[in-house]
Amino acid sequence: MLRERLYLTYPAALDLIDEIDRTGMLPPFAEGGFTAFCHRPGELRDEVGEAGLGVVDLVSVEGPAFILGDLDARMADPADRSVALAVARAIERVPELTGFGPHLIVTGIGIGIG
Numbered sequence: 001m002l003r004e005r006l007y008l009t010y011p012a013a014l015d016l017i018d019e020i021d022r023t024g025m026l027p028p029f030a031e032g033g034f035t036a037f038c039h040r041p042g043e044l045r046d047e048v049g050e051a052g053l054g055v056v057d058l059v060s061v062e063g064p065a066f067i068l069g070d071l072d073a074r075m076a077d078p079a080d081r082s083v084a085l086a087v088a089r090a091i092e093r094v095p096e097l098t099g100f101g102p103h104l105i106v107t108g109i110g111i112g113i114g
Contacts, residue, residue, distance in 0.1 A: 003067050041098040044106055053108030059092040060101035 001007060007014050010029040020026055024043070026036040039047070045055050065071055065084050074080035091097045098104065 003069065039104060041095070041104060044104055048106055048108045051108070052111060054111050056107040056109050057093075058098065058104060058106045060088075060098045061092075061103040061105055062101045063088045063091050063097065064100050066102050 013029055024038045026038055028035055048055050065088055074084050
């Protein structure tokens with residue numbers, strides 16, 4: 001909403017923020033758009049557990065770097081890329097920051113396997 005300024009293209013999106021936060025369901029903003037389900041890190045852990053898996057790891061993919069307006073330029077510069085990746089690695093598992101990034105990856109294992 002902030003980085004892409006979706007409220008300018010899809011003004012109705014502002015009215016959906018509370019519902020998206022409450023339900024986790026992200027409706028399509030335009031015809032032909034996608035529907036998504038948003039998880040908080042704890043909710044994703046719970047869902048993996050409900051599927052009968054144990055969580056091995058849960059990390060934030062981009063961390064806060066996604067909000068940088070010049071991320072493409074930073075990733076193209078070796079020094080900037082090194083710093084961006086170092087920061088992402090440093091905070092990717094910090095519980096208080098994991099949900100800040102827009103994408104999470106969870107690795108699970110079947111309970112009782114092995």
